[in-house]
Amino acid sequence: DCKIVTIANQKGGVGKTTTAINLAAGVALLDKKVLVVDFDPQGNCGSGFGIKKDENTIYEVIMGHISTKEAMIETKVKNCSLIPANINLTGAGIELVEKEEREFFLKKVLEKERSNFDYIFIDCPPSLGILTLNGLVACDTVLIPLQTEFFALEGLSQLINTINLVKKSLNPDLTIEGVLLTMLDKRTHLTDDVAKNVIGHFGNKVYRTMIPRNIRIAEAPSYGLPVFLHDKHCLGSKAYEELAKEFINGKG
Amino acid sequence: DCKIVTIANQKGGVGKTTTAINLAAGVALLDKKVLVVDFDPQGNCGSGFGIKKDENTIYEVIMGHISTKEAMIETKVKNCSLIPANINLTGAGIELVEKEEREFFLKKVLEKERSNFDYIFIDCPPSLGILTLNGLVACDTVLIPLQTEFFALEGLSQLINTINLVKKSLNPDLTIEGVLLTMLDKRTHLTDDVAKNVIGHFGNKVYRTMIPRNIRIAEAPSYGLPVFLHDKHCLGSKAYEELAKEFINGKG
Ligand SMILES: Nc1ncnc2c1ncn2[C@@H]1O[C@H](COP(=O)(O)OP(=O)(O)OP(=O)(O)O)[C@@H](O)[C@H]1O
Numbered sequence A, B: 001d002c003k004i005v006t007i008a009n010q011k012g013g014v015g016k017t018t019t020a021i022n023l024a025a026g027v028a029l030l031d032k033k034v035l036v037v038d039f040d041p042q043g044n045c046g047s048g049f050g051i052k053k054d055e056n057t058i059y060e061v062i063m064g065h066i067s068t069k070e071a072m073i074e075t076k077v078k079n080c081s082l083i084p085a086n087i088n089l090t091g092a093g094i095e096l097v098e099k100e101e102r103e104f105f106l107k108k109v110l111e112k113e114r115s116n117f118d119y120i121f122i123d124c125p126p127s128l129g130i131l132t133l134n135g136l137v138a139c140d141t142v143l144i145p146l147q148t149e150f151f152a153l154e155g156l157s158q159l160i161n162t163i164n165l166v167k168k169s170l171n172p173d174l175t176i177e178g179v180l181l182t183m184l185d186k187r188t189h190l191t192d193d194v195a196k197n198v199i200g201h202f203g204n205k206v207y208r209t210m211i212p213r214n215i216r217i218a219e220a221p222s223y224g225l226p227v228f229l230h231d232k233h234c235l236g237s238k239a240y241e242e243l244a245k246e247f248i249n250g251k252g
């Protein structure tokens, strides 16, 4: 049974793409069949896996120009595939606005892939526009990465409102997979303040695993590698490995 | 003579808002009259100054419902005013798409404020949509904060393309004020790699001042303060103070 998980947060730079890449890779390394769908015109998922993205992207797929198979690429990680995105996806943002059922374009494509994978992860841009809406409609659950800093905490209620609106009117089965605290920095009380606040609101929706700020995580994409293949033993790899296990075991 | 500077980068979390707040505060502390215009529905500039933003925001101003004066607030920093934003600005993104001269709404408002200020800073969201386009049309110059990490570097050429397009068709006088390297982390070679690359392309458009990663900078907004009022002597305050001087002296 395939689970489709959207990774969303309108706050920029909270680790959506980093989590899409490393959680997917971590889950694949535990022998699950995984697909990453880059749904951000920035196209960072592709580069984070060292994959070019000049043509045959998710844009051409959802607009019906090519098949999903034509856009799918096997990454360096066994069992982990990717459908990349590039700047053309910005065009989708504009073209879709005029179409009927404009929030369902990604869903229609991914429903047909459920038989091929155990998990599909969707990386979203830092906004609550039509692209993220497609992500929230296409998924079974949404995973929220949350940087333990003030501005990111501020944006959380706005994100939850949007999720509730989508649940009401477009995707009644949508639930929150979990909230992932990211970029923890032990040197400041800010990390604890934000963590306490979030756990206070979300209880056991918050993953026990928290991702520390670790330079290896930031370096890995410059080598086109998930962190596990860049430095197997660093704190970042250990954390995303722990998260992959916690994720697979589910939150009950 | 007033200079209007837009702070833009479609990559999330590179320090746009942090720079809008702290560069503006730093320039005001050097006895210049400064206005910060929050043009991001996340509304982080307001909170970073400890200012509520429930009504009378930049949205109501550009749609013509209230006067600019009604939305303007004096911050804790003498000579530094703010026009806040909130989630309503997302509505502008949709309403403007249908209007004539939709990229000029912010410009029309700010042209009338030139006589009241030495500098006007516009904070933009992490996207290249209609809100950032309004910012790029309303300004004299654009300041680009750039986190010294791989994904941020990747997005730079896309941003420069957009600036060139706007220069061609909407704002012929638009130039780049400068590129500000942010969140430098000495513990990784990544910072140097990115810095070398950017300086290689942009030469002396890159500010000599570079902002280090400093936890005081991340803590300050949780107190509703620019970093200078949170910890006057920390490295973050020193860096933004240096930047303010370099900014005022201009890049020639
Ligand atoms: N735990 C971490 N430790 C150190 N650096 C990190 C960590 N997680 C992410 N980063 C780095 O922080 C930056 C922002 O992360 P990322 O791009 O994944 O966030 P995002 O939410 O996808 O951003 P955007 O909103 O632009 O899509 C990147 O340079 C990334 O490499």
Ligand SMILES: Nc1ncnc2c1ncn2[C@@H]1O[C@H](COP(=O)(O)OP(=O)(O)OP(=O)(O)O)[C@@H](O)[C@H]1O
Pocket: A010, A011, A012, A013, A126, A149, A150, A151, A152, B011, B012, B013, B014, B015, B016, B017, B018, B019, B040, B044, B124, B125, B126, B182, B183, B184, B211, B212, B213, B214, B215, B217, B218, B219, B221, B236
């Ligand atoms: N030099 C720095 N040192 C430490 N933390 C920083 C620094 N600059 C910014 N931050 C923190 O990093 C996070 C991202 O910064 P900020 O919100 O200003 O970026 P942004 O580009 O405006 O993000 P968005 O794309 O979401 O608008 C914030 O939590 C901020 O407090």
Ligand SMILES: [Mg+2]
Pocket: A016, A017, A018, A040, A044, A124, A125
């Ligand atoms: Mg991303």
Ligand SMILES: [Mg+2]
Pocket: B016, B017, B018, B040, B044, B124, B125
């Ligand atoms: Mg911002």
